[in-house]
Amino acid sequence: MNTDVEVSGRILVVDDEKCLRFSFERFLSAEGYRVSTAADFEEALGQLRNGKFDLIFSDIVLGGHSGIELLRILRERDQNTPVIMVTGFPNVETASEAVRLGAYDYISKPVVKKDLLQVARSALKYKRAIDRESETRTNLAAIFESVRDGLVSVDCSEVVTDFNGAARKICGLAEDDRGEKIGSLAMLCSGRCRELLDRTLEQRRPLTLERMTCEHLERPEQVVSLSTAPLQNRDGDFFGAVMVIRDETRLNDLERSLNQRQSFHRMIGQGRRMQELYGFIENLAQVPSTVLILGESGTGKELVAEALHLSGTRKKRPLVKVNCAALSDTLLESELFGHVKGSFTGAIKDHVGRFQRADGGTIFLDEIGDISPRMQLRLLRVLQEKEVERIGDATPIKVDVRIVAATNQDLEEKVRRGEFRQDLYYRLKVITMQLPALRERKEDIPCLVDHFIRHYNQELGRNLQGVSAEALQALQNYDWPGNVRQLEHAVEHILIHCMEPVATLHHLPQEVLQARLSTSKPDGEPENDERQAILAALRKTDWNKAKAARLLGIDRKTLYRKIEKFQLLDPGEVA
Numbered sequence: 001m002n003t004d005v006e007v008s009g010r011i012l013v014v015d016d017e018k019c020l021r022f023s024f025e026r027f028l029s030a031e032g033y034r035v036s037t038a039a040d041f042e043e044a045l046g047q048l049r050n051g052k053f054d055l056i057f058s059d060i061v062l063g064g065h066s067g068i069e070l071l072r073i074l075r076e077r078d079q080n081t082p083v084i085m086v087t088g089f090p091n092v093e094t095a096s097e098a099v100r101l102g103a104y105d106y107i108s109k110p111v112v113k114k115d116l117l118q119v120a121r122s123a124l125k126y127k128r129a130i131d132r133e134s135e136t137r138t139n140l141a142a143i144f145e146s147v148r149d150g151l152v153s154v155d156c157s158e159v160v161t162d163f164n165g166a167a168r169k170i171c172g173l174a175e176d177d178r179g180e181k182i183g184s185l186a187m188l189c190s191g192r193c194r195e196l197l198d199r200t201l202e203q204r205r206p207l208t209l210e211r212m213t214c215e216h217l218e219r220p221e222q223v224v225s226l227s228t229a230p231l232q233n234r235d236g237d238f239f240g241a242v243m244v245i246r247d248e249t250r251l252n253d254l255e256r257s258l259n260q261r262q263s264f265h266r267m268i269g270q271g272r273r274m275q276e277l278y279g280f281i282e283n284l285a286q287v288p289s290t291v292l293i294l295g296e297s298g299t300g301k302e303l304v305a306e307a308l309h310l311s312g313t314r315k316k317r318p319l320v321k322v323n324c325a326a327l328s329d330t331l332l333e334s335e336l337f338g339h340v341k342g343s344f345t346g347a348i349k350d351h352v353g354r355f356q357r358a359d360g361g362t363i364f365l366d367e368i369g370d371i372s373p374r375m376q377l378r379l380l381r382v383l384q385e386k387e388v389e390r391i392g393d394a395t396p397i398k399v400d401v402r403i404v405a406a407t408n409q410d411l412e413e414k415v416r417r418g419e420f421r422q423d424l425y426y427r428l429k430v431i432t433m434q435l436p437a438l439r440e441r442k443e444d445i446p447c448l449v450d451h452f453i454r455h456y457n458q459e460l461g462r463n464l465q466g467v468s469a470e471a472l473q474a475l476q477n478y479d480w481p482g483n484v485r486q487l488e489h490a491v492e493h494i495l496i497h498c499m500e501p502v503a504t505l506h507h508l509p510q511e512v513l514q515a516r517l518s519t520s521k522p523d524g525e526p527e528n529d530e531r532q533a534i535l536a537a538l539r540k541t542d543w544n545k546a547k548a549a550r551l552l553g554i555d556r557k558t559l560y561r562k563i564e565k566f567q568l569l570d571p572g573e574v575a
């Protein structure tokens, strides 16, 4: 008697020899199998129509038909049920033809009981394994289809191998996108998620991206979070990557209505000041007015300009960024307005200016406070006339560009001192946005720290889990003269110096630790932190201002201003 529950099953025996049917039925039933018999081809078909079998024994010769015919029909209907051919005489050719067509095995008459039971047991075991595998596959396919997150897999050449229903909905993928390169798909979004997949394929490690606006043309509000993972087979061979896309739009909407958004485009911050800023940007995004963004260095002025551009209708057109302080006057003029060939030495061909390149979109003029009086005048004309003149060509060219300017300088003061044109100042400050310094929104420091830890974990291939409560307190108490940029550098410093799962006080940058010591003194003044931090950085770098500014995460001009403000003296110069 067969005691192996695994291999119990329903068996059909098809043979025109009554005594063979009888002995098969007797031997197999005694083992606990449920056995049915059929005397010919038609009867076999009838049995197959009415019932399900786990194993079929079939004679190769079946009256006017052949067992091979039966095998063919079975294979068309059901791939899994093993069929064992019974040959009346050892005709190896027919038997091997049967195996080629998908028979599990063959046995020859006269059949020995031991052989029969052995082949039946092995075929039924095989059937169970196949059933289990296809069950797992069906379950996985059902899970794949039913999860709410979008799933997209690609192979090593970025060809889409599969995606589920949620991905169809979130990303707008169509059935025939399978087999296409992901970069070649005509998607209606920014495609920033593809960059993450590219990096996963390149670096072969999981990556995440929190809350990203898809900039989908049909669903402009759509916000998603992404995570990717490399795909490996059992032998550890890498064969592609999978991306999980979580639609966070509803959560984002809810947070917006509750004024609790944690991020907006690339900006991070959950406090009141940032909520006001997000709302303000959304309101301004729909109007074409010029915007002047004011704020200390590192407060995120460029990110605000980006968010302004991406939240409005101009997002389909370019956002062109110009750092006015980084270029000499002549270069800036040619960069902004363009030039014609031969208009000055070195003008070997026509050059399209950035105003023209930004046509229909936005131009971001960073460090606007640093432009020369001549450039101020030229810019004033663009603002007044909405047209530009290329160097060497007096023909005005109409441009439709939204101007977003930014500065960390006190422009009003510059106007008072006669260093900045008042008329240009008024034209620029149609709408002014004052960005809060990080010390004015310290409640955002924990989520910024988390954000930068995630970022640098990915950049540096690390797995820092967080910072200790004491270290976080020190980060929150510090005044951050270099604002978010400095905090970002501080987190990078932490990741470089900390090899433990959680960073503690001694992994913090020197300036934060020093400020902590100085504020613990009873007579510590609020400004002391900043002064101490700057002094510490200057001392550490032997008063090399470029290095000190880098250490502090501020630009050199800001550092000079702070040195003046705190009346710090370079010991080298005093001597």
Ligand SMILES: Nc1ncnc2c1ncn2[C@@H]1O[C@H](COP(=O)(O)OP(=O)(O)OP(=O)(O)O)[C@@H](O)[C@H]1O
Binding pocket: 266, 267, 268, 269, 295, 296, 297, 298, 299, 300, 301, 302, 303, 304, 366, 407, 408, 484, 485, 488, 555
């Ligand atoms: N709210 C924020 N969330 C996340 N990152 C931020 C935020 N604000 C600034 N950053 C980061 O800080 C760095 C400086 O930001 P950004 O260049 O926008 O500042 P800025 O005010 O334009 O500085 P500067 O006046 O020196 O040009 C960037 O790496 C930016 O990603």
